[in-house]
Amino acid sequence: MTDLATVLRANGRRLTPQRRRIVEALAGLGHATPDAVAAQVGADGGASVPLSTIYRGLEALEALGVVSHTHLDHRAPTYHLTGHADHVHLVCRACGRIDEVPASAATEFVAQISASRGFAADVTHMAVHGVCAECRS
């Protein structure tokens, strides 16, 4: 936790209560859109934080590698703590359900494109679309 302050300060940034709350919200939610983060932050009892601050906070934290985001579905960037367990998201195109599988399932795939293209893939929180088991039947 104090680590957060360290990372920010090391880059001339500051740890404000708002940012601390953004991180806490993400820790509790796992994944969340800026909107959802705002809602969660507002739900912790304290004063609500304007969306603009949420956006700027997430942006600052992402620049420092504390959080990152992916696009699980249509229009919604979902943020998560970088430390959050690495996994790939399986997004069902039919029912919308989102399942997860450990990122290790893609190890081979990652190695392959690294070898063939020199591309260092980061499959953490990668979104894979398709149809889930239930919807297939």
Place this chain on the structure above:
Amino acid sequence: MTDLATVLRANGRRLTPQRRRIVEALAGLGHATPDAVAAQVGADGGASVPLSTIYRGLEALEALGVVSHTHLDHRAPTYHLTGHADHVHLVCRACGRIDEVPASAATEFVAQISASRGFAADVTHMAVHGVCAECRS
């Protein structure tokens, strides 16, 4: 081409000149955002087509499986013809470059999650983020 009309009619939809131009635009561009499609459609000499029609057209075509979309970067759904060569996009987080590798590179990966979760992944045009060869050095 006439096939397009068939698919639409088979579902009670209609082939309008606008939709034909949308498909032509995609064929020429490969991938494109709704905005880019509109620009291309407008560049073909004919009258410009309002964005709302582009959106509705893409939606209708996607529902019939003629086109589909993915999110390559931050805020931009990119559409492409379903028939367009299957490949996975390698999006460089550093320079923004987008490279492609055949979808077959993910065969093993797809098989794995199918076996473990019964999830039928469609990696066509899947976006994989990371750092490209040049930016790594």
Place this chain on the structure above:
DNA sequence: TTGAATGCAAAAAATTTGCATATTG
């Protein structure tokens, strides 16, 4: 102190929707 961050409010983008009119099948 002093520059970074917040809060608001207003501006931009990006989509979506209502509806009268035009068109396709």
Place this chain on the structure above:
DNA sequence: CAATATGCAAATTTTTTGCATTCAA
């Protein structure tokens, strides 16, 4: 002719920006 699509304009939604004020370091 009947139902689907288009065009436009207006309404939403989502994200960004300007700025005076507050606050962390």
